[in-house]
Amino acid sequence: MNNQExxxxxxxxxxxxxxxWDKALVYQQVKNKKRQPARRWNETMLERAADKMxxxxxxxxxxxxxxxxxxxxxxxxKSWAKFxxxxxxxxxxxxxxxxxxxx
Numbered sequence: 001m002n003n004q005e006x007x008x009x010x011x012x013x014x015x016x017x018x019x020x021w022d023k024a025l026v027y028q029q030v031k032n033k034k035r036q037p038a039r040r041w042n043e044t045m046l047e048r049a050a051d052k053m054x055x056x057x058x059x060x061x062x063x064x065x066x067x068x069x070x071x072x073x074x075x076x077x078k079s080w081a082k083f084x085x086x087x088x089x090x091x092x093x094x095x096x097x098x099x100x101x102x103x
Contacts, residue, residue, distance in 0.1 A: 016093040024050035027102040
């Protein structure tokens with residue numbers, strides 16, 4: 001499973017991606033308000049920054065899970081899904097995102 005597939009899986013089976021992106025966007029908006037008016041970003045740039053934060057978050061999750069998943073050559077997605085379900089990764093992610101604060 002690659003990063004994009006993992007993100008889609010998490011998004012389809014929990015609210016962790018949505019919650020993270022919302023928090024990242026709020027963080028970027030707060031950060032933007034501290035900039036000089038002439039240097040403030042538009043909404044598109046803020047969304048891109050939130051997307052980048054989400055990509056970094058997903059990459060970190062992917063890299064951690066990848067070490068433990070023994071992929072089935074014929075159906076690698078099933079191996080990942082089984083690991084995620086067996087280890088309650090989605091529940092842990094949601095809890096982590098709820099507690100997460102950006103500085």
